Amino acid sequence: MQHGYWIRSKPIYHSLAWQYKAQAHVLLASGEGGRSVLRLYQQRLPDQPVTVLYLPAENEDYSAPLVTVVGTSLQVFPDARELWQRFDQVLQQSRMGTRLYAAGTESFLWQATTLAVKHGVLNADVMREQPASLARPVYCVHCKTTTHGVTTNIAVCAGCQRHLFVRDHFSRRLGAYMGLMIDAEDPGNVPDAEEVYP
């Protein structure tokens, strides 16, 4: 976090809410995002067809209640590759007026958005909810590797092992925050990392 000013590239997330003017609805969720889908189903259901694609995570598996609540509109996937493949097909067949919703980790939200953008969807057309962890995907500007699930303000890059300061500056195209070597000016002088994105 940086003090003094708010960085406007940082995305703001909302609780999912049905967009009732629509031709169809496609929901994409992973892990804790399953709870967001359950919460959405507490609201009045829309008249149009709904498709829910769900990827359970370790210790975060809402498949059972989702089967009960969502019924035949639900598809559960054993791994991410199959989920993205299916989502790609769904996008291919969808018409304008199909509302897109995503809930999950920040990495997941932007993987979903990036795939949709390949089909001509605009960033703003996707409604996103970040239900639980604030963990960040961090892009290392030095070696261009993205490290996922960063919960601290300073993190070790999975690619080049540099200590990166996690800036609030966010790229929607990369789906990640900027990471910049923290001890570049004074090598070896790395402050203690603090958990600020639990």
Add this chain to the structure above:
Amino acid sequence: MSALNVIVSNIELVADGIRHFTFIAADGGELPGFSGGSHVVVSMPAGNRTYRNAYSLLSSPADRSNYQIAVRLQEQSRGGSRFMHEQVKVGTRLDISWPVNLFPISRVGHQHILVAGGIGITPFMSQVHDLLRTGAGFELHYAFRSPRHAGFIDQLKQLLGNKLVCHDQSQGQILDLHALLSRQPLGTHVYVCGPDGMVDALIATAHELGWPDAHIHNEEFLAPPVGEPFTIRLRQSQKNVDVGAEVSMLEAMEAAGVDVPYLCRGGACGRCELEVLATDGVIEHHDHYLSDAEKGAGKKIMPCVSRAKCSFIELNL
């Protein structure tokens, strides 16, 4: 703002009440390039006043040897379209602005649906050239009252083949907006230009079907409406400018030698926005630019199309 000096090289009647003008550069050289959907503002010196109207460029952007515009004679013309129809001849010299594009094709769109009603075909005339050149997927839907009202129809048929879909109302062919907008793949953008009723119906249908706003594009240039006369007080330049019933605030200030920046002169672009300091009446906002909240607050005005019902309005200029 620098102007382009052009000479009228050809005039044709292309449909009932619609004249088609061709301009070439007065110096005989090339005219500036432009992108599909662009317009120019034509200055028309009529006696002691100058009209300035925006007209879409019709020709292929790749052809810099000439510009083409179409002007429909407006029945309630304040004088601009009548000037173009009655005063302008082959050989007439005119000043026009550099091309401006307020109605561009989205370059990130995957499919484009163009919907024209009557004279609203004009901004699409240049866009189809760009779409053909880049190979983007598109359809042009052209609705008109009868073949007599369908300007450029032969040219479009030849250029577009089955990408052109005509809706001839005299043959009972009604454009079914709901059917059209409900069958488009994700990533489609829709563009509309035509009578108010058609534009409103298309936007409402798209919203009802769940199209996000950023995929819906419309061009609505307004002609400045007439009203009652009033006076503008300019705070900084310490001038009073009288606005006649049939003159816009912008035109009145220009005639008084006040330099006001502008682009579209149709209430769309926001360039001529001015700050209102006081008035003893009510502002009549006619633009599409200010939000409802801004219009309600009464602190801003677009002098190209808006006016006031008052004896005076004071502006920070």
Add this chain to the structure above:
Amino acid sequence: MNNLAYKHETFRDDYTYRNSPDAIRRFPFPFAEDHYMYSVNIEQHQPGAKGSIVEHAFDIDEHYVSECEDKLITLGQDKGRYAALPHMMDAQWDFLELSMESLSRDYPHLFTLTKDGERWTWRNGPLGIEDSFVFGDAATLPLEPFEYMGRQVQGDFVLLDQREGTLFADAGFITSQADWSLAFDVGMSWHEWHGPVPQVEKMGIMDRALKFLMSLQQGNPVRRLNWTMTINPRLDTSPEHFPEWGPDKLKVTAQNAGEKAHLRVELQTMFRLPRSNAILFSIRCYLISLEELATYPRWAKRFHRVLRDLHPDLLEYKGIKVYHEAVLAWLSQHDDGAELALGAHPE
């Protein structure tokens, strides 16, 4: 006339870059007053005084050949300094056309462009380049059109696509940036891209600048100056290579600041492009050491006062904080406190 006897000099390692007296004299010193605050400060980019940096659309100066060589070194180390999203091809050709037509018109003894319909031939004397190609057919050029000419014009370039009520930085050629990353920022909207600029949001300046640029007209380009500081005459002060240049910031002392610390001024010019309706944002970097700057005493005095009173957020954002005191100590020797007339002129 600007002296075009190109110098062989370096912007890295041994840093042999220096300004001739002529180059110092035409340096775009940006401070007309003793106090600096961020502003839009945009003016028409009309041809300026003969010999000045704004005489022509694009300024070519004594550093031309060495700067173009430095671009190639940086690109060789990191291909990500050039990026163009696929929908920007029309804007790429617009850039090629604007740069070739401007350079051949303004510097006919250095650059020539001949056209035979769509068949164009480009000759760049100083860099020894000659190519014939078909305008609009990227396969006939050795590189994409934007990268091809980006390598042959001093400065950095961003192409902005206008849609969704804003501008998107959808292509860039960036080798001399003041600490921002093209690989990270490409594709961002205006407000995302300027997200890290402090003290600015609250004044609504970015909103006003956006509104202004969205209605920028063909045939009416505009310009503004921006500034920061750089230690050593280094063009590539990128976040990517921060580990290479960051440590230099801690080596500045009151004794060596005159030689090491440089004022870095960007001439930013903005053009509406015809085919694409995109905006070209060009960022041309001028570097001058404090010693060179102090050859005009009023510049040293004024810069001392500006830096002394700069808002802490701006010191942080511009990365000056770590060597602020050393630079002030060096500059204070040149400031007798005498009142200075308004204006950025050298004498």
